[in-house]
Amino acid sequence: MSFLQSIARSVKQAYAQNEANKWLRQYGAGIVKLDFNSKGKFSASLVLEGEREELHLTGQLSFDLVNRAHLVALTSDRAWLNRVLEKHALGRELPIPPDQAKQLRELFPA
Secondary structure, three states: OOHHHHHHHHHHHHHHHHHHHHHHHHHOEEEEEEEEOOOOEEEEEEEEOOOOOOEEEEEEEEEOOOOEEEEEEEEEOOHHHHHHHHHHOOOOEEEOOHHHHHHHHHHOOO
16 A cells, blocks of 8 residues: 555545544444445444443445445444344445535445
């Protein structure tokens, strides 16, 4: 990876982390580290209000042509949370505002 590609990746990750944190704040959570690749796979470390240790997630998103993301895979380092994710999050469609869909497609090209 070239120096410029590395900078571009860092900027994209910072943008994605900032956007995710805007949504997570309402739940008393925030991402402290986010990493992803061009195939939609990601890993994140989060802090949750009232928790002493960070929560770690890994997953994969796929995108369709109508501004929706699909959670293809999502697991955490907490057994109870894995059960919740399997029941309520995995396979769900996530609507994406049109202005953000373009930016996400640049982060995760098909």
